[in-house]
Amino acid sequence: MKISLSDIRDEGLHIHAQMSPGWLDNIPELKTGEDYTRLASGIDVDLVVTKALREVTVLGNLAFSIEAPCSRCLETVRLDIKPEIRLMLSPADKVKDVDDVDHETYRGDGVDLDDYLRGLIAVSLPVKVVCGEDCKGLCPKCGANLNRETCGCEKEWQDPRFAVLKKLKI
Ligand SMILES: [Zn+2]
Ligand SMILES: [Zn+2]
Numbered sequence: 001m002k003i004s005l006s007d008i009r010d011e012g013l014h015i016h017a018q019m020s021p022g023w024l025d026n027i028p029e030l031k032t033g034e035d036y037t038r039l040a041s042g043i044d045v046d047l048v049v050t051k052a053l054r055e056v057t058v059l060g061n062l063a064f065s066i067e068a069p070c071s072r073c074l075e076t077v078r079l080d081i082k083p084e085i086r087l088m089l090s091p092a093d094k095v096k097d098v099d100d101v102d103h104e105t106y107r108g109d110g111v112d113l114d115d116y117l118r119g120l121i122a123v124s125l126p127v128k129v130v131c132g133e134d135c136k137g138l139c140p141k142c143g144a145n146l147n148r149e150t151c152g153c154e155k156e157w158q159d160p161r162f163a164v165l166k167k168l169k170i
Contacts, residue, residue: 072137083124
């Protein structure tokens with residue numbers, strides 16, 4: 001997503017765009033859906049670019065959905081993710097540090113937001129997905145989904161990951 005600084009008027013430049021999954025080439029697993037986590041929507045970009053002297057400010061948000069297995073019961077969970085865009089860009093010859101905003105530089109008349117936006121998506125992905133805080137997970141012995149059924153197994157603790165592995169082998 002390239003912005004020409006000469007297009008930014010006093011009231012700011014409002015951009016609303018939808019990026020296709022193919023644009024996400026920094027997170028190939030998400031793009032292709034080959035990993036457990038996959039992109040379940042397009043990537044909505046809604047932002048306003050303003051310019052004061054030569055400082056460029058980009059504010060807005062991204063919105064997209066992913067599908068990933070619950071880490072306890074393996075049911076597919078759909079999550080809507082809306083990372084906030086807070087970026088300041090300065091000319092490359094004039095860098096200064098500002099707290100709590102991301103800071104990048106630009107050269108000439110053009111600003112390319114692609115790398116920043118892709119990076120923002122990468123850091124906004126959840127490390128661990130659960131379908132609900134009260135998810136009971138799988139029985140460590142027989143692999144039954146305890147949200148839907150009760151099994152007759154003795155309640156003896158075992159690392160639930162082993163049960164998951166057992167279930168995958170069948
Ligand atoms: Zn669950
Ligand atoms: Zn069981």
